[in-house]
Amino acid sequence: MLLQTVITGLAIGGIYALMAVGYSLVFSILNFSNFAHGTIIMLGAYAGYFILTLAKAPFVVAIVGSIVAAAVLAVTNERLAYRPLRVRNAKPLYFMISAMGVSILLENLVYVTIGAHFYSYPQIFAYETVRISGAAIGILDLFALVFSTIAILALHLFLQYTKSGIAIRAASYDMVVASIFGARLDRVIGLVFVLAGGLAGLSGVFLGMKYMAYPTMGWITNKAYVAAVIGGLGSLPGAIVGGIILGLLETLVSTYVSSIIRDVFSFGMLVVFLLVLPTGLFGRYLEEKI
Numbered sequence: 001m002l003l004q005t006v007i008t009g010l011a012i013g014g015i016y017a018l019m020a021v022g023y024s025l026v027f028s029i030l031n032f033s034n035f036a037h038g039t040i041i042m043l044g045a046y047a048g049y050f051i052l053t054l055a056k057a058p059f060v061v062a063i064v065g066s067i068v069a070a071a072v073l074a075v076t077n078e079r080l081a082y083r084p085l086r087v088r089n090a091k092p093l094y095f096m097i098s099a100m101g102v103s104i105l106l107e108n109l110v111y112v113t114i115g116a117h118f119y120s121y122p123q124i125f126a127y128e129t130v131r132i133s134g135a136a137i138g139i140l141d142l143f144a145l146v147f148s149t150i151a152i153l154a155l156h157l158f159l160q161y162t163k164s165g166i167a168i169r170a171a172s173y174d175m176v177v178a179s180i181f182g183a184r185l186d187r188v189i190g191l192v193f194v195l196a197g198g199l200a201g202l203s204g205v206f207l208g209m210k211y212m213a214y215p216t217m218g219w220i221t222n223k224a225y226v227a228a229v230i231g232g233l234g235s236l237p238g239a240i241v242g243g244i245i246l247g248l249l250e251t252l253v254s255t256y257v258s259s260i261i262r263d264v265f266s267f268g269m270l271v272v273f274l275l276v277l278p279t280g281l282f283g284r285y286l287e288e289k290i
Contacts, residue, residue: 011141013247014148018203019224020239022196028172028234032092036102038221044070044204045213066201074197110215119213232280
């Protein structure tokens with residue numbers, strides 16, 4: 001039972017980590033919390049569902065389509081809602097207000113165009129389990145865990161060993177100095193939103209498969225923000241660790257205590273971290289960016 005619970009928690013934590021990395025990527029560059037990220041995840045879940053059902057496409061095509069659709073939406077959001085603020089050197093508070101406005105707008109557009117229905121993904125994986133040391137592990141949980149790990153590892157390699165990745169890491173420390181050394185900031189910021197959007201689309205498909213697609217999926221994605229805060233906003237390793245911790249905590253509480261009070265533990269841990277360790281596990285105290 002414990003092994004099964006841990007693997008399920010790791011799978012959920014992997015999905016949280018995918019979402020939290022998107023929050024942290026944007027925060028590391030623009031120094032604000034992109035609350036529209038949850039809505040992009042929700043739209044990614046819808047994209048995957050309709051590609052599977054209306055287009056009758058294979059599952060791999062649905063994943064790729066959801067990643068591309070979410071990336072395009074994220075970049076469009078940045079160009080229309082955030083770039084005008086960047087040009088005017090607006091403070092982070094105005095970015096957050098704009099992000100909340102975009103989130104409300106997109107969610108209500110879904111209500112108007114698609115409706116408030118819950119859409120259940122087609123059965124991709126049979127409800128079979130794999131037995132590991134006597135524990136029955138769901139195929140979906142294993143797939144989500146493996147795929148999330150591959151996606152995060154690929155992002156790590158991209159940021160560490162490519163020219164564009166190095167430019168992103170440089171801009172996260174000081175955008176002015178990075179631009180002096182040749183980094184094209186508009187391109188770097190656009191690439192950050194492409195990466196964050198792609199991860200949002202991927203996590204949206206996993207969430208849709210596990211919980212269905214519906215307009216208020218943003219409530220679940222709030223957990224990713226909790227994970228990002230626990231790990232330290234702006235820290236990619238922190239987002240991963242925070243997601244894993246949160247996924248394990250929720251699964252253990254649901255199994256051994258009660259699923260009803262699962263969210264109490266999650267958001268209670270957020271409050272504790274904000275009081276005791278405001279910068280999270282891997283965060284740093286930084287002066288205001290120039």
